[in-house]
Amino acid sequence: GAVVSQHPSWVICKSGTSVKIECRSLDFQATTMFWYRQFPKQSLMLMATSNEGSKATYEQGVEKDKFLINHASLTLSTLTVTSAHPEDSSFYICSASYGDQPQHFGDGTRLSIL
């Protein structure tokens, strides 16, 4: 149980385009989802906390207008990287939680901006 699906797994696109990443909890209702960014050989850095039906809480230094988060239902949260540039290239991972259970992670999305 507690499966988190993330899509797409890999995106390559041109500079200036916007990219949407989906995070779904497949077999449970996730009241809270988290979005992380991970650079090669580095740790996971929390970008924002997403609660269903309310605005996301962004970590210090993360531009909310650059990284749009929508948590429209208890099973889906989306991260949109707007006007992406090469420096936005990274591995983005979501996680979801419910009740007193630990966070369960998606498979991640490798984003490459040319």
Add this chain to the structure above:
Amino acid sequence: GENVEQHPSTLSVQEGDSAVIKCTYSDSASNYFPWYKQELGKRPQLIIDIRSNVGEKKDQRIAVTLNKTAKHFSLHITETQPEDSAVYFCAASKGNTGFQKLVFGTGTRLLVSP
């Protein structure tokens, strides 16, 4: 805010040896400490966690110890196997549930040689 330090950054052991990874945290209010294993390009997977009301927890070859006074916790892997090779992350949070954000350590790359 919370700061989690993790050592060593890399650890090489022979198959069958034990491996120990140590983390320290700064916020005495933190009370939940999970450990994640991440293989290259894959999702972090929870391998064991411990809450602040417990000093030690064991699951087969894996154990975690917590010293609240010193604010450090450790992961112990016994009888290591090549498939234990991965990056291990410790984390800390203030909540006993998955709703609370995790602060991750910098990771330890474990290499188990046959």
